[in-house]
Amino acid sequence: MQVSQEATGAFRRRRLLIAVVVAALVLILTLALRFIVEKNHIEKLSHTFASKAIQRFDRLFSPLDVAANNTQGLVGLPCDQVRFPLVEKLASLQTVRSIILVDRDNMYCSSIYGSTNLAFSATYPELAVNNQRMLLSTDDHLLKGSPVLLLWTPLEAGNRAGILQLVNIELMSNYLLEPELPWVERVIFNVGEHSLEYGNPLIEKALPSEDEVSYQDASLRYPFSVTLYGPAPARLALLALPEQLPLALLLSLLSGYIVWLATANRMSLAWQISYGINAREFMVYCQPLINARSGECEGIELLLRWHNDRQGWVSPDLFIPLAERHNLIAPLTRYVLTEVVSQLPLLPARSDFHIAINVASSHFHDRQIVTDLKQLWWPANPAPQLIVELTERDALPEVDQRVVAQLRQNGVKLAIDDFGTGHSSLSYLKTLSPDVLKIDKVFTAAIGTDAINATVTDMVISLAQRLNISLVAEGVETAAQAAYLREKGVDVLQGYLFARPMPLESFPQWLSEHQPPGGG
Template sequence: MPFSTLRSRGRALRLSTSLGVAVLPLLLGIPLMYWQAATTLESRAEKSATDARVQLESMIDDAAHAASAVIGSAGLPCEEVEQALRSQTALSPFSRSVNLVQDGVIYCTSLMGPYDNNEDVDTYVQGTLRLMAGNRVTPDRAVLVYRQTDGDHGVLIGIDGQHLINLLRINGQEVPLQIAVGESWISASGAVTSSNWGAKNEYAVEASSSRYPFQVFGGYPPGTTLRYLQEHYTPQWLLLVILGALGGVGSFRLGLRSTSPGTELKRALAASEFVPYYQPVVDTENGCWHGVETLMRWQHPTEGLVPPDQFIPLAERLGLIVPMTRAMMRKVREDLVAHAAQLPAGFHLSINITAAHCENLQLVDECREFLAAFPAGHVVLILELTERQMITSTEVTRQLFSALRGLGVRIAIDDFGTGHSSLAYLREFHVDFLKIDRSFIAMVDSHALSRHLLENILDLSMRLQVALVAEGVESVEQSHYLTQRGVRLLQGYLFAKPMPADRLFAALQTPPSPDSRV
């Protein structure tokens, strides 16, 4: 296990205490370390702001492309172009609405159809961009409006403020960022203000766009340099103290210094070491692959392939499971899009989620972005609810699952029958699949109680009209037992082990033989 080699950071501190403080080397070294820390922080701030600027320019490029596609419709009756506006909104990953303008009046929108409101041209910076705290549709949610004109006609493209928030949060994990459009500022909290709260920050940087009238500002809160020195330069202080003969010993001990398990997970996430593996789900009616379940593995640089039970529980406790799942969804999308032609229409792809994914509606945007990469109906996305943490029914979760269902996302309960929340999920959420836990399947041939419990699950699914998937099928006898009782979808080592993407698509190229039916 990777964490078995991690050591305590206290060893270096105890060593420094026992050796004492070398006053003169510290007096000479601290200014150098301060300069180095300042240079590093400033470089990180500049990179974060620049990356955010590039990404926002890409969003606005998408809006400009959408505007160019429909500007020829400006001036036509709204009834004739309303559907085209909505189609363009669906095609654009960042555009929330497309609006047509004629003679200074917004007369048609993709959201509400015919409309009548003045354009208010003076509020647009250089006549192009406007950052609003909200509008009639979402008064409490920011929106960035891109404006394109052609004579008396024009197009307004609304970019949802959530995309700006996500951009600031992703790029601002180390340094707080803000976006400024004229006199309007937005931060990662989503609040739009008329002032720059970061004006007194350390290493304040500005990344101005040369193509659009906006700037990205970044900077660290006061005192960051000293905190950075305290957190990252302890080894250097020790080296200054244990000069000479003890320097080698000190360097050796510092070389053995390891990071905490949480930091190791963050390092692995930043290094893209978490990779998807795919395990097929077989349709016993025709022997073909119905879809795959996506399983996370850790490709550690020294420990090799680490199974999920050794890091997933820790990731959930540290609050890292959401960004890890988000990164894996991006990798899965890249894997499948590159070979989409090999996937049969309606190919099912399941991904595990936990209670942490249900605390807000961000999962909806991630699923929408995922599905938008494929032709409509080509891939069916299934979210499997795990039971390590209870998902409580709240207004947010109800909105979340309603929005997911509107996208065509299916819901499954993973390891059904082993957790206390299974029946609660059936009561609170509309479920499409129940995945029978492998523990029931493993004892089918020898454990009477498991057979009775399994029969009850089969009867429950039939009454609720919910499809079943049996996990952990490892023998032909288990397969026959399940198929004879109407379980159509099977998953387990009898058919295939979890595999990386290259092996998955190699296997898809081999058509199933009639003997593969079980």
């Protein structure tokens, strides 16, 4: 029972470990998933912000293109004739500070100053020579030092005539480039090598700080781009994780509890036994029964061994009591019967050869043992004598006497296993009238060493002989024990002195190699 409790405790600890591991994995995976989702969300917000900023600037510049195209007809006309139309056009374009007409590389007419005489290629070589359409610069005339965007619309390929619009980009940038904290801390408007940052009137190339990352998107219609600077999405996602912790903990605890419940059966040894029967993990072993006088093998006791692919070898002292408590002992007995019937051709076909099988008293209820023997044993017409062994850890008085009588009518003998160690009672001998008593190995081991147990052994031997009950001594390991038991008149000896338990299919070879001199 102690071994069984330890095994149950081990399974419970394993279930708990699995539940804890699953809960921890769910917690880690949930937080990792939330981290990835949050990181992707922040990246998407940044991309969306940049895309929308590009779209807003495109919409800002689109009317300027239309205005420039509508004004192309004024290029080349005298300034005094076109200035008023330029002023009207300027009034309709609220974002434009000034419109300048360029003809033959001469900036000759301004909507603000009227007639001018400046060389276009010398003043703005980026536009005239480098063929750029946009230029970030500073206003040197109207609002000195303020940022201004020059939008150049040429009339010819040589860039010597066209319309130059000076856009109030500072006002527009303050409206269109406002950051969205925390994922966008700085927004930069880029044209060529120059940049304009929100809140910074200086036109200079913007660089990220040490803890910032950048994302850039460019317009497909105009030669400008927008750069975003802000904390790394991974860092922001990490900072947001504490908010996700309560939900992640709840999911992990729920998962652990579900695993704990789900493994209640699968992680129990009782479930493992049921699975082992179906998976044929159990193996039938046998141990020879030796005639104390002749030394011949006159039978075998069938034993069950279990090699669990998940646990390795499991001791019978562990799984047999558990099988009894969980009503699995009868299926195990049927398993043994099925296996031994399949091996009958390998066993001696003699009526004086005994095959002993352990049967729990619960198997006698509702005549189950009789039904199983009718289905599994008797149809095979076995020649060997079948002995049913009842162990004293069972409640022997519960055995149905009619079942015992029916077994005897069909030639089955009854033995009481481990006599004297369990619920020993002399009434069992009267109630059950067994054919065989098996002396437990505890008493066999006491021969020559333990006076009290040796005395009990002598009393059991004497009692069985008076009642004409055959005796089998288990656990015989020394020649001295065998000699003592033989002298006391014990009929059959069983133990490591003669043979260890062996697979049933190995018994024929053992039998052929261990016949005593003169034995048949």
